[in-house]
Amino acid sequence: MAIEQNIPPENQNTPTPSSSGGGSDGNPNNPNDKSRRRRNKPRRDGKGSNNKGNSPATLSTGKSEKRRTGKDNQALVTQDMNADINYHDTMDNAADAAAAHAEGGIKSIGTQRIIPFMKIEKPMALLSIFLVIGSIIAIAVNGLNFGLDFTGGVSADVRYAQPAEQVEVVKALADKGFNDAVVQYLGTRQELLIRLPPQSDSVDGLNASLGQALDLPNNKAEISNVNIIGSQVGNEVYLNSVMALGLALLSMLGYVALRFQFKLALGAVVSLFHDAIVTIGVFALFGFPFDLTVLAAILALIGYSLNDTIVVYDRIRENFRRVRGISPTQIIDLSLTETLRRTIMTISTVLLVVLAMMLLGGDGLYWFSVALFIGLLAGTYSSTYIASSIPLAMGLSRDDFVVKVKPEFEEEIVTFNDPKMFEQD
Template sequence: MAIENNNPLEQQNNPDRNGSNGDATTASTRRRKKPRRDGKGSNTKTNNPTTTKSGKSSGRRGGKGQAGTDNQALSTAVDPNLAASDAADDAAAMAEGGIKAVGNQRIIPFMKIEKPMALLSLFMVIGSIIAIAVNGLNLGLDFTGGVSADVRYEQPVEQVAVVQALADNGFDDAVVQYLGTREELLVRLPPQSDNVDGLNTDLTQALALPNNTATISNVNIIGSQVGNEVYLNSVMALVLALVCMLGYVALRFQFKLSLGAVLSLFHDAVVTIGVFALFGFPFDLTVLAAVLALIGYSLNDTIVVYDRIRENFRRVRGITPEQTIDLSLTETLRRTIMTISTVLLVVLAMLFLGGEGLYWFSVALFIGLLAGTYSSTYIASSIPLRMGLSRDDFIVKVKPEFEEEIVTFNDPKMFEQDNV
């Protein structure tokens, strides 16, 4: 069916052009002057791409449109090819386990493989706990005690040369770190004899390099009791950090989300420590600092996801909680990829260019970053979902005593005034 008039709204509001329903002034008053609910004018023009908005413009331009006609007809039929394409897109999206979002952006069905990922996480946590219990941690000198010495050279020196010189003189498993400059170093050794004077003399001879004299300014002997106290304080710091994170997320968001966040942080810490126990990597205070830093990073990544989940539960209607979480993870995926990429660049730079002092710190960060990104997607989001997370958890409900009473006042004279 074709309509010869160029304004479909005028034809709908003026069904009789001969004035049977009133004069032109009354018809123009009835005409809708505001856009319809889609915000683009007539629904016919919006839903039908073949309507003559182009026909009107072609008429104003002097007939440069189709076939050069003066008055282009408006087609009200829906394009069957467009409808078939939309139906095919919807069917393909549902077959993939996702739905369509704003702008035809498909949602990645993260929760579709939730159960296999949960089994993988459980396997990694149990394996890490077994590795820690069976192999134990290769604790560094900070935990086991030993000898610490401040050394100053006349000329810059390499860490590898110092370690090799100590090993040649019978001081094995030495740890050498720079103290601000390449002339000042901190040397840490396993427990030695309690004779400080003899130890000072032996170290001075062992640290001497060709054409580069070493001077030892301070020698400290750290007992095993101090190392055990440091170890217990480290464990307490880790537990206290997790408890504080639980309280923060519970107050900031919701208890179901806080439980998922803490379990994901526990997963990251246990997996990182388990890898060190499995392969026998040295575990010292720098590695512990990396684990604590990972807890903060992983929580930050989880908070971003939780904030989007809360927003979508309040904003989006008509979809399941699982689809809401998929939508939130899809919307934050680009931010997650950019964040993990930039942080990994810094970690890899420290790993290969930071020297011996930052090597194991960088290794712990690298392992924890991978575990933290994975846990923010599957552990921190899937656990609240299995606990029954829904839209009701984010809606503020008004208590009955604060509800206002609605009073309706019907005055017959008011309706008479309106009719007049």
């Protein structure tokens, strides 16, 4: 009797709300139970989420919200925070894109921030034209204060019994009427090179007069050699110097044209000419003495400026081949930004050496250091703007750096026609 009470009647097929199976006993695996409960469609929250409708907890009970654990709540909060962060990132990217579009350039490529150098290209071009024209006018009006290497004069090798100061020797010569003397050390402070403007005396008379003028208190001078440099030799040196500058510029033009591209070569040569003419113009404007040491500084400056320009050109060529979807102006800005750190470190170290020579090198290296200092500033500026803006104005593009296939290496398309294809049955 107790067993019969535990067996449910056959006509009780209505599932209870708490049942999760197909029959009254809630067991979906019972083959004798043929009743099925209609499954409700899963609910969606509008964002594609189907967690509530498909979770086993929801199917088994209607109180899934009460049974949600603290981890689920934390997951939802984290998801909301990530969505908020993604929204703000999207808004920031949109703002950066809008600002970049307003400036006519790009703010960044990947993680690389871009400095819009070419944004002030036109003002810098006007400044360069003003500097070049001003230098040419200064050279034409004032002329250069040529040293003894170009005008001729007298040079003498002197040896003192004790170390002598250059200032004392120059003062002693000025007291005896030998003005505008140039004194340089030859290895030690006891051996000096004296250079004077052209003198009317003969070699024998110069030996006697210079011997009296060069004697210092308690320090006797001995003249070992006296040379008189004529004006004809100075003119030859002047012509050879001009030819050396011209040959250097033409050599640079040919090298860059073969190594990179003619548009870049023209920009590099104009940049080098700008550096040389601005340095010479400053010497003409202020009347600084211009001798062979200054000419050597200008030639060294041409080599240094070209080296800095070649580094920029190499990065421009690489970015034209590597980066797609941006304008040539943006390619130039990207290349200059990537080489900016190298340029700053290089110019800083070189300027330290130049300043050390200027302040501690004495009279023999002073004007050489001044010429280098002026040229380094002009060269850094020209490598950034003149050498890069001129090729851009000439229409520099990616096609200038893409290797094109020659016609003799192009593949020929050959079509074989089968005669049987045209035969009719």
